[in-house]
Amino acid sequence: MLNTLSGRFLILTVIFVMLAEVFIFVPSVARFREDYLLDRLERAQIASLAVEAGPMISPDLESELLKNAGVFNVVLRRDDARQLALSSPIPSPISATYDMRDPSASTLIRDAMATLLDTQPRIIRVIGDPVQGAGRLIEVTMMQVPLRTAMLEYGLNVLLLSAVISVITAFLLFLAVRVLLVRPIKGVVDHMTAYAAAPEDARRIIAPSAGVRELRDAEVALQAMQTQLTGALKQKDRLAQLGGAVAKVSHDLRNILTAAQLFTDRIEGSDDPLVKRMAPKLVGSISRAVHLCESTLAFGRADEPAPRLDHVNLSRIVADVIEGERLAAGDDPVSFAEDIPATMMLRADEEQMHRVLTNLVRNARQAIAATHRAGEIAVTAAEDDTSWCIRVADTGPGLPTKAREHLFQPFQGGARKGGIGLGLVIAGDLVRGHGGRLTLAQTNENGTVFEIKLPKADFALSPTND
Template sequence: MPGPIRRLAGRPPFQAPDGLSSRLLLLTAVFTVAVGGLIIVPSASSFQERWLRDRIQSAELASVGVEALPYNAVSDEVAEQLLRIGGVSAVAVSEEGVLSQLLQAPSLPRTPDFIDLRNRPLPLRLTDPWRTLTGHPDRSIRVRAEPRYRPGDYIEVLAPAEPLKQELRTFLLNSLLVSVLISVLAGTLLYASLVFLVIHPLRRVTRSIERFAGDPEHASPDPSDRADEIGRVERELARMQEEVRLSLRARARLVALGEAVAKINHDLRNMLTSAQMASERLASSADPQVAAVLPRLERALGRAAALTRNVLDYGKSEEPAPQRIRIPLAAATASAAEDAGLEPEGVRLTRSIPARFAVDADPDQLHRILVNLMRNARQAIEADAGRGDRKGRGTVRLTAESRDGMTVIRIADDGPGIPQRLSEHLFEPFVSSKASGGTGLGLTISRELAANHGGELKLVETGPLGTTFELRLPE
């Protein structure tokens, strides 16, 4: 297994949240009980109010019967019976500001609590049942309400609180049992739905992450076709795993390439040293053709030797920091065009550069960027055999200007353009638009060199009429 993938497999597996289902169950139970409590509290208040109003109505009907008697005369036995039937201890009616005591029980051992049902505030209505439940057994309630069956300002009754307490306790117990049953049923259905819709898909995603962490080359299961957020997570996870898998393979190839380069670096430097010694002997030659070619050969050997010195550093970390100086751009482009193989009879270079235009850059690194871009343009034009009688002829146009504190260099060609499927990944390692003979590292290295300068290299446009790259460097 390649190095990067082996290191990933050595990591501990992703730990799944084992307590998620239990926490979900606990939260479901808490929420359903809370909802049940919110239902019981107003239900208890409504029950007590109905109970009191029933006593008011019974007492009101009894008061109508008492007033029908001559002089409102009623025996103690009848009064006691009427009070017992109504469940109250006393009845009074206020009419036109005059309070009439119609039925009255013996004196009470405790002062009754007063409740006015006509304008009772909501907080008091909600707390009245709990005062009833916790009240003294001898507690009485004095209740006032509007008459329903007779004229008057209000009707007021005095009722013992103990019967209300017993009935309220029974009501709350029954309501609690029903609420618990409903809560258990609703909580079970809700929990089962969440487990089916959320927990199981999340466990499937977790298992996929664990398998991928253990073995990135293991085939991931196909994501579901769900249209919700979990389906989107599964599809995005599958896409990211595939991208990571491809990235790991590319990194493994880079590691293998670096190991190979490290092995041949020593021998290559010895070969270049021998070639430089041979070029020094050629310097004494009287042949004019040798004298004309010798400077170009010396420059190429010098750059190759410098590249071999830096190749191990590049493989270990990154390109060395640029040693920036002011470089005349015209001379730099002429040297790069010569090394890129541009010539007047084939693919030629045309320039539009202001006079004495200079670039603040590392000479060797700028040369490598320009050579990579020009060589790619030349190879694309020479490989284009389907555009009439071209025969490998074409043009590479280089323009330069200063804009917003940046030096902007554009390199355009009239080649066939870059395919759409490659243009989106053009700066990734081992991505090449050439049919053969390319490693796919030239643009990757060139962009890294531009970034080391604090600039950028980007593809501006590409199409059947050609391709344009833009190099931006700080001034």
């Protein structure tokens, strides 16, 4: 019970209600004491009027009047004359005097607490204003014990009533918390438990239903997280299935390309000048296709082969990529430019760097071709003491919003109709395998710029810092 939210709320409610009642108790007891003393003054004044009404009263009648008033003697002051209206023997000296003529709240509370704490049978004097203006003041002496007894009885009644009120209030709040908070929270926990048992099942995603705004916000956030997680799990499942299918396709396609490679070896012996010029390109393309088929399954396993680092000439790789894309462009109004120092040597895997640049240049060519307007693709490079920097810029229409949001996510970052969004993912993985990074430097209606940075030392570049 104590470890539950509703149980602790119940206990705290009782404590706070009782604390509030304590703050009410003190002024209530002080007010009760004031009323008690004023009542004794009024009774004493009435008793004194009975004395004034008759010329002589017997000692027994005077004693009875004082007993009914609860005092020992009564003194009235009219004008400047002080008159002892009723009197009887006082058992002990007067120990304190209390003036009830317009006392302050702090004075009443202080005197009330002093009376409650004082257990001695003391005699006190009380001064007040007579009712109906019958004189300047009235003064009585009385025992403090009956006053203290009445105050204690009243205080106990107040505390008992406060305890009953606090218990009822706490119970009602307990029920309210159970209905409004605990039950909805338990429902959210049950939803989370059920979802955890089968996160791929979209039917188990929570449907926000709480009436409390904060709980509903939590349910909405949980629903968004579960929806995203379920989508990610389904995507991973599709990727796993795709990996199995790609493995089979790669196996058969590799056999077909191997046969084609044998035929191209014979074509290289032709005397036709055009064939001699094109044959090496064809052989290189088929060789890369065979290599790609052999390593395609690695992407499905998220285990791209480690790059075989060597010193390679970047200018030669870029020229080969551009020549291949120029042939693929055909009649499309796309021009190519390159500004690569002829002597720039990279420490990289030549085959993987060829794939990276091919993906970037091909994406740029296809983006420009889709607009049916003339455009240019430029590949530039520079280096400093720590890294090489390669930039692929185009004058295309820029990347759409969805492509920017899912730029390096497979099957979501496609920038053109019919694209599957794998080119940039593969390029990014290959660059990271070199310890570098591939970033989108700029994209707008005037074009797009991708930047590749490769480290010269044996360390990986930070994703965000140079």
